[in-house]
Amino acid sequence: MSDRVRLGVFGVSLAGLLGLVMWAFVGLPDFGDYRGPYGDILNRVAVPERSTTDVVTAVNFDYRGFDTLGEEFILFTAVIGVASILRTLRGERTRPPDDDAAGRDVPETSLPIRVTGLGLVAPTVLIGIYIVAHGHQTPGGGFQGGVILATALLLTYLSADYMTLRAVGPNWLIELAEGLGAAGFALIGVAGLVFGSAFFENVLGKGTPGELPSAGLIPLSNAAVGLAVTGGFIFMLSEFLEQALTRRRDRRRGRGARRSA
């Protein structure tokens, strides 16, 4: 196909695509013109029914808590997938990871980066905890806060080194957080079955809207999801970090090389 024919075909398909996209855009409802009934109903009932001033969280962790449980376990499965793909295989030897293991000549972390990074750790943790704890009142929740908490640990790696990261967040603690969070969220759902009548029924007292301990089980769900997400993200990031920093030697290949020599 010559360049000219290719350009012609590209032009025709681009024009067709643009036409279809424009057609689709014309058919869209106006911005803010919401036609579905559920959003309006929820906006009206969420505060009196559940004492949540953030309706999105009320939907995520109460009205549609079951969906969130599914999402939670998608992350859980993804973490397990990363862990099982990146595990140490038989025949592979690992060296203790240090920053120059990948054959890189790593310059010393500069003082400004260290100071800024370490200075940011505490505020990041605080913001993360705040977002998890106030999930039922202000935008945010377990997922968003959890990822922010996970990045706090990443900051310790950026401003210190890998061994400090390991010391601050040992593997067993991360795995415990991940497991406890995921199981805790599922158990909160079961609590609805045991003490109420439906999975994820909000069986705790709803309290006063706007107060920190309110909205029944929603803050607990948020805390559980926050724990699971923090654990999951830290686990994945440290697995990736370990991969990047460790030089793995294939024992079989080494033996073969020796035999041929």
Next chain:
Amino acid sequence: MVLARDPLRQAMVASIYGLLLGILFFLFQAPDVALSQTVVGAVALPMMILLALAKVRGGEE
């Protein structure tokens, strides 16, 4: 994203796009989604790409 051929630059561009999308969500009054988009799209995803790149390049040398 198309114009940047180097994966390292692509990761940076992806991060900026993630941040822009987050700001866009915020402007359209969806702060919950904006928060998730910002932390995942602008921080976590590029971070994982960078780490994967570091691993791949470390193996080449």
